[in-house]
Amino acid sequence: MSDFNKKIAFVTGGGDGIGRATSVALSACGAKVIVTDINEKMGKQTVDQIKSMGNEASFFKMDVSVETEVKSITEIVVEENKKIDLAINNAGVGGDFESIHKTDLSDWNSTLNINLNGVFLCMKYQIKYMLRNRFGRIVNVSSMAGLKGVGGGASYSASKHGVIGLTKSAAIEYGDHNIRVNSVCPGFIDTKLIQNVPKNVIDFNMKINPMKRIGKTKEVADSILWLLSEKSSFVNGHSISIDGGYGSL
Numbered sequence: 001m002s003d004f005n006k007k008i009a010f011v012t013g014g015g016d017g018i019g020r021a022t023s024v025a026l027s028a029c030g031a032k033v034i035v036t037d038i039n040e041k042m043g044k045q046t047v048d049q050i051k052s053m054g055n056e057a058s059f060f061k062m063d064v065s066v067e068t069e070v071k072s073i074t075e076i077v078v079e080e081n082k083k084i085d086l087a088i089n090n091a092g093v094g095g096d097f098e099s100i101h102k103t104d105l106s107d108w109n110s111t112l113n114i115n116l117n118g119v120f121l122c123m124k125y126q127i128k129y130m131l132r133n134r135f136g137r138i139v140n141v142s143s144m145a146g147l148k149g150v151g152g153g154a155s156y157s158a159s160k161h162g163v164i165g166l167t168k169s170a171a172i173e174y175g176d177h178n179i180r181v182n183s184v185c186p187g188f189i190d191t192k193l194i195q196n197v198p199k200n201v202i203d204f205n206m207k208i209n210p211m212k213r214i215g216k217t218k219e220v221a222d223s224i225l226w227l228l229s230e231k232s233s234f235v236n237g238h239s240i241s242i243d244g245g246y247g248s249l
């Protein structure tokens, strides 16, 4: 896949897990990757990995839930690179595992602020510049929890359902401006994020998953790259499940 030569790709949460795998894969296909993350050390490690492969990347510390940071970093990136072609709004947290009647509003808000408001804020500023260039490909990272309820994980599930609604709405608003917006819905993927998920929940999922395993970050990255590429040129507003068939149950 060499679609991405000279493309500028903006990745949130690029310091680890799915965001790192996607950043590395995009750079290997010719994109210059702007790695952003709240965790400076991890984000810089991603950039070092990309550079050690002879590819291009730079790091910016950015919290997706803080509008002033999203606005200023997006402006700096556009000033330096003239454009943003590809955006992968991936930064997210698992939130607290708690029943709804025991959930503090502050914990609820914290999950929604990062997982949903963060995607809104990033798209708000990315799309402004994509409209100027009449080109944009956006993939937002939702979850299988964006398609199903999660007992004990209501804030996470609600935030990820929200990402799908936001994705569909953006696809309708900007489709005729040559900006496509899709999302991915991974099942359990081997990253730090699932370390807080109770073991019995993961074990149960493995038992009933048609492929009897959890996914790899590269498997999600490959689907994201397909959605960003011209191989998916008429796919817009959709959510692709990457879950070994779990969603078919």
Ligand SMILES: NC(=O)c1ccc[n+]([C@@H]2O[C@H](COP(=O)([O-])OP(=O)(O)OC[C@H]3O[C@@H](n4cnc5c(N)ncnc54)[C@H](O)[C@@H]3O)[C@@H](O)[C@H]2O)c1
Residues within 6 Å of the ligand: 012, 013, 014, 015, 016, 017, 018, 019, 036, 037, 038, 039, 042, 062, 063, 064, 065, 090, 091, 092, 093, 094, 114, 118, 141, 142, 143, 144, 185, 186, 187, 188, 189, 190, 191, 192, 193, 194
């Ligand atoms: N791992 C899974 O099983 C799974 C399944 C479905 C969806 N997802 C989604 O995939 C995305 C990536 O998660 P992951 O599994 O790679 O987890 P991860 O913890 O490995 O990586 C998440 C990255 O996001 C960064 N981050 C967290 N809060 C941030 C903020 N406010 N601003 C900027 N960066 C922030 C972290 O520092 C980290 O580098 C998330 O949106 C997550 O909800 C993960």
